[in-house]
Amino acid sequence: MVMLDLQNVNFGYSRHRKILSDVSFSVRAGASVGLVGESGSGKTTLLRLLLGLERPTSGTIRFGDDALDPADGAFMRRYRRAVQPVFQDPYSSLDPRQKVLDIIAEPLQSLRIAGPRKDAVAQALEAVGLPLDAMQRYPHEFSGGQRQRIAIARAIVARPQIILADEAVSALDLSTRIRIVELFKTLSATLTLVFVSHDLGVVASLCEEMVILEKGQVVESGKTRDILTAPQHPYTQRLLASIPRMPA
Numbered sequence: 001m002v003m004l005d006l007q008n009v010n011f012g013y014s015r016h017r018k019i020l021s022d023v024s025f026s027v028r029a030g031a032s033v034g035l036v037g038e039s040g041s042g043k044t045t046l047l048r049l050l051l052g053l054e055r056p057t058s059g060t061i062r063f064g065d066d067a068l069d070p071a072d073g074a075f076m077r078r079y080r081r082a083v084q085p086v087f088q089d090p091y092s093s094l095d096p097r098q099k100v101l102d103i104i105a106e107p108l109q110s111l112r113i114a115g116p117r118k119d120a121v122a123q124a125l126e127a128v129g130l131p132l133d134a135m136q137r138y139p140h141e142f143s144g145g146q147r148q149r150i151a152i153a154r155a156i157v158a159r160p161q162i163i164l165a166d167e168a169v170s171a172l173d174l175s176t177r178i179r180i181v182e183l184f185k186t187l188s189a190t191l192t193l194v195f196v197s198h199d200l201g202v203v204a205s206l207c208e209e210m211v212i213l214e215k216g217q218v219v220e221s222g223k224t225r226d227i228l229t230a231p232q233h234p235y236t237q238r239l240l241a242s243i244p245r246m247p248a
């Protein structure tokens with residue numbers, strides 16, 4: 001079953017400059033898909049479109065059978081429940097004045113999901129490998145990696161179908177990055193994951209499929225294994241050559 005489907009999506013922040021050109025790809029339910037490209041290739045912009053924060057200038061984005069329409073309140077409520085983001089910076093993405101309990105429970109509140117919120121937060125904390133007493137503490141008491149676990153707990157607390165992660169491990173040091181990639185890998189067993197990164201190595205170790213973006217255009221997409229063993233496009237070949245050592 002196709003969960004997200006993009007057909008000939010075009011977008012520019014202004015009429016004079018196109019940022020995304022004819023972007024088409026789909027994400028199957030349960031898949032883990034990496035969106036890879038260098039800085040400025042349009043990855044974050046594409047994710048903003050997928051979150052409904054921007055609208056394509058032309059082309060369509062579908063969620064299941066429905067067109068993603070940011071102006072359709074009923075659809076967006078359903079969509080926000082199904083699709084949750086994780087952002088790059090675990091320092092700025094968590095409100096320093098709120099306890100971890102309130103931070104993680106925020107989607108339950110904004111999506112008006114009934115039920116015991118402490119239980120849901122406890123389950124989310126367990127899923128990301130943090131102790132239950134984290135609930136009563138504040139973000140500044142945690143390391144960067146632990147903060148990213150808190151952000152991931154917030155993303156999964158409402159049991160979404162899809163996680164959209166934007167450079168979610170890029171701000172972390174190498175050993176923490178490896179552990180958070182492992183966490184995403186565990187979560188991707190039960191979720192659909194769209195993982196945006198400039199780091200082909202990280203995406204190769206995490207995602208079964210990839211979409212390679214160059215200057216707002218998809219230059220190659222398909223199974224990670226196929227792309228790594230036989231990259232077709234010169235841009236992909238250059239990206240691959242820039243990885244110091246291929247991941248296992």
Ligand SMILES: Nc1ncnc2c1ncn2[C@@H]1O[C@H](COP(=O)(O)OP(=O)(O)OP(=O)(O)O)[C@@H](O)[C@H]1O
Nearest residue numbers: 013014019037038039040041042043044045046198
């Ligand atoms: N709000 C905005 N208004 C105008 N132009 C923007 C805006 N946001 C991004 N851009 C431009 O769109 C292009 C693509 O940016 P985007 O952030 O989507 O790329 P990216 O691949 O995510 O890069 P990075 O990894 O550096 O964030 C860039 O040229 C950028 O300057």
